[in-house]
Amino acid sequence: MAPRVLVADDLSSEGVALLQQAGLTVDVRVGLPPAELERVIGEYDALAVRSATQVTARLLERATRLKVVGRAGVGVDNVDLEAATRRGVVVMNTPGGSSTTVAELTLAHMLALARHVAQATASVKAGRWEKKKFQGRELAGKTLGVVGIGNIGSIVVARCLAMKMRVVAYDPFISADAAAQLGVTQVALEDLWPQADVISLHVPLTEQTRNLVDAATLRRMKKGALLVNCARGGVIDERALAEALASGHLGGAALDVFEKEPPPPDHPLLALDGFICTPHLGASTEEAQAAVAVAIAQQLAAYLTRGEVKNAVNLPSVPREVLDRLAPYLALAERLGSLAAQIAPASIGEVRLELAGELSRAPHRVLAAQVLKGLLRHVLDQPVNEVSAPAIARERGIVLREDLNPEARDYVAELTVTLRGGGGEAVVAGTVFGRHELRVVRVNQFRLEAVPEGDIIMCENDDAPGVVGRLGTALGQAGVNIARIYLSRDAERRSAFSLINVDSAPGQEVLEALRRLEHVRAVRSIRL
Template structure:
């Protein structure tokens, strides 16, 4: 009997035809209310959605036959991934299908700022002819600073070169050689702020990138420069941006995304003539929608025909038997990668993954892929999963070495990653105690026994008395409860190291206060 697939959001006719030609029984029922969808979902083996359908835990509980959810697009915010994983439902998306479209939106907004297109259009429609008022700027000869050169950023670089622009770029996770091949010169972030005529953002929203554009960084930008953000809302402090535009320090800014969508009607940016915006249209073109529909349909057909899994975001591509054996180690691998990603040095270009002990007796590729899947999202806007992580790492110029050792000196098995770059290195090692207890056992030279879960503060300080007490007092006064604290020290360096599990994230003000404590060297927030 043919597998049944429900298409519950708008999908191009070509995508639906591919599903049907693949031998699937397809029902198209768009616009169902949640209760209507829940009433029928039990009949289907597959569900194809865009962003409108909310695949909740409640819906999944009613989907007794469901094997795969396909999302035509990159984001899977409308799918409850933990619930899907728990129920054994594979969730696929379609990464890369909208990269060109988003890059083109970036240039549309940039040129709109340079040539005052929105304001000039409104003026002419009002019967005016204000040529002098709307005198613009050329793109040719300008220096474009690109922050983040993944799939989208790389296309922006290519387009900018065609416009005769000089391109400088900052990306903590790509080599200068790889950047040069794209046509960009890799520079420190400080040089992006000070040397760019236009800055374009192409980064994911993480704890490290939230409000990366703020009052301080805006002040470092060249007077009369421009800012474009078609990446993620939240990477720009919009109030600070409004102040910079109002003062005339920036000549213009363009946002396709906002921290809160839709933004409030009285948003301070809306009153400014030198501000251009759009309602998150980056991926909204007919071509992109068709591409992702076709890509999704082909992936779902391949899954139901021969079991192949492509662009799955919630399961490793391993057999059921191996998955059962490696389960906790895969979880640990992702967390080790994520910890390393949030502690990584600038311009890391060399990755060494080391697996020791009993875990090397089985296929280690899933573990390596899972480490990369945990690592890469902190340095790229591109969607990352265990399927595309190795290729994405290669695209970004990372030299990856896998080392396997049959013997492990201190534990039955360990998983570790070392990142090296021009500015330094970081090494993170972990193990599984018993069957399910995940631990970080070493960071650099510091031996620890830390639980890699939730909100964590990583603190380095000079090994002197009273530091722990001061840190505890600051967190306590801020209402941040400490769940666990793991201490280590290095007599050779005279430094101490702490991993502190906290129940809620520390604010920027609390982090600043911790960093100001005498003898504290660094404080880095981590979220897992």
């Protein structure tokens, strides 16, 4: 009997045809009320949705035959992932289906800014003919600065190189060789701002990228530069951007995304002539919608007919009985990858994993995938999971090396992650106490036993009396509560180190105050 697929949301005819051509029985029943969907879901092996259908725990309880849910699009907010995982239901999405569409919108904004398209259109419609007022500039020969060269950023790079632009780029997680193959010149982030005539952002919104473009960054940009953001709202300090435009320092800005959507009517950017915007249209083209439908149909067919998995967001690639034993180490691996990403040197070219002791006999590829997932999710403008992370790393020229050491060191099982690139390296290691207690046991040369969770302040200082007290006093005065503090020092007792778990993320003012304390060398905010 052929597997049965229920298409519960609008899916292009091309997608439905692909499912049928694979020999699957397909029922298209769009807009079923929740009660009716719950009544019939037990008859199906696969469910194809977009964003309208809510795949709840209640629905999944009735889906006794269901093997896979396919989401035609990126987000899976409408799917209860925890419930699906508990029931062994694979959830897939289509993270790359709209990359070209978003890149093309980015180009549209660049060209519209350079040639004043929106403003000139409004002027003509108002009955004016102001050729001199709207004299523009050519992009050919200008320098484009791209922050983040993932799927979307790399497409923008290719298109702009074809327009004879020079491209400089910042992306700490792509090797020099991979950047050279794309045709870009890698630069430090602080060097990108003053070089670029046009700047395009392609980064996810994380604690590290929130307000990445603030007032200080805007001041470092070339006078008259154009700024485009079709990535995520919140990456730009929008009030600082309004001030930079109003002062004439920037030549123009274009946003497809806002920190708050829709923006309020009195948003200062909306009153400025040098500003253009669109209502989050990044993936809104007929082609992109068809592409994600075709992609999810291909993925569902491959899984149902051949057992192949692509873009799964919740599928562990180990047997259930092994997963139960390995689960805490999978969580540890992701957090070590995340921690390493936040202290890593630029231009990572190599990720080295060492599995020591009992861990050397575990399925090392699934642990490596979790490390890469934790690492890459801090820098990509696209979703990443344990299935896609290894392939993305390879595409970006990151070499993965694995060392299996059956000999136990300080712990029965220990995982060490080393990131190398840019002339330096970062090393973190961890283990599991008991059955579920995760611990970081090494950060670079410092040994300790710290809990890797939540907001963390990392501090390196001279090994001198009073530093810890001054740190605690400064945090207390700033209203930042310390949950735990872990201390270490190097063998020569010249340097000391602390990881401080805090109840809330410290602001930049707090971090700067800590950096000014006597004997403090470096302070960093970490989010795990």
